[in-house]
Amino acid sequence: MEIVNYELQAKGYNDAPIDPSLDLVAEIQRLKKEKNAVILAHYYQESEIQDIADYIGDSLGLSQEAAKTDADLIVFAGVHFMAETAKILSPTKKVILPDAKAGCSLSDSCPPHLFAKFKEQYPDHLVITYVNCTAELKALSDIVCTSSNAVQIVESLPIDQKIIFGPDRNLGAYVKKKTGRDLVLWNGACMVHEIFSQDKIDRLKSEYPEAKFIAHPECEDHILAKADYVGSTSGMLKFTQTDNAQAYIVATESGILYQMQKASPGKTFIPAPPNNACACNDCPHMKLNTLEKLYNCLKYESPEILLPEDVILRAQRPIERMLEISASLGL
Secondary structure: HHHHHHHHHHHHHOOOOOOOOOOOOHHHHHHHHHOOEEEEEEOOOOHHHHOOOOOOHHHHHHHHHHHHOOOOEEEEEEOHHHHHHHHHHHHOEEEEEOOOOEEEEEHHHHOHHHHHHHOOOOOOEEEEEEOOOHHHHHHHHHHHEOOOOHHHHHHHOOOOOOOEOOEEEEHHHHHHHHHOOOEEEOOOOOOOOOOOOOHHHHHHHHOOOOEEEEEEOOHHHHHHHOEEEOOHHHHHHHHHHHHHOEEEEEEOOOOOOHHHHHOOOOOEEEEEOOOOOOOOOOOOOEEEEEEEEHHHHHHHOOOOOOOOOHHHHHHHHHHHHHHHHHOOOOO
């Protein structure tokens, strides 16, 4: 047993052999019923994982779903901080994820011990942290937000309330511009949203002059300045469904294009290219999850998310405040 645990820790996922003749989708569906499990998947997952999920969403939607599920077992097809959020909101439930090494560059850019020292410099400031961070960082916060509700949460606070916003400097700068508030920003960023190439996007816009350019607020300001629409992942999806354009250049992780195409099969969706040789921008962490890892994760109920009770208790309140404010605003 110790050897198995060591291998799991080293690899980050359960590598038990799988019969190649097995119908993985059918087996996953069977195991879900047998274990009373729910599969929550982020929009950035591979299409085959999105297809088998019980709920697909962005960080806000996934948090809301994790808080209200009556399943005994939560399988989180996303990255580590998302599974941690599910555990914080449903501490009595078992939360597992296909690959424990599915991390987040933004989360990594804000070590909690350094943020705690940063916070000490502003004792009269309220701390709002973007959900893309560790459980320990959430525990240092007053309110958690997502890209769907960050602007509204800041606007819901008194105008004279001093605020620290972390860890994403680009989302913070966007919120600062939209609200007119003087936010103190932590200097963190997401690798996926920071490497879009303006030159390549401009060339795409020349190639597809009828296409609208839409972007996630984690992108840098010079990218957002050219966008016809700026919004969260779910906001971008809704925009493409209700807007009358027939083509879109999309500046976020490419996984969302699958749902956009499903929702609007007659429209054209072009991934905005990064500043490298790739044609589209994939999050390497999100893409660590596979259908095979998901099957083994569900079968063996590992890797499991385990958090100290005091961290869960301290992190619950800022997340619950976010959910309360979102509910009151109809988000």
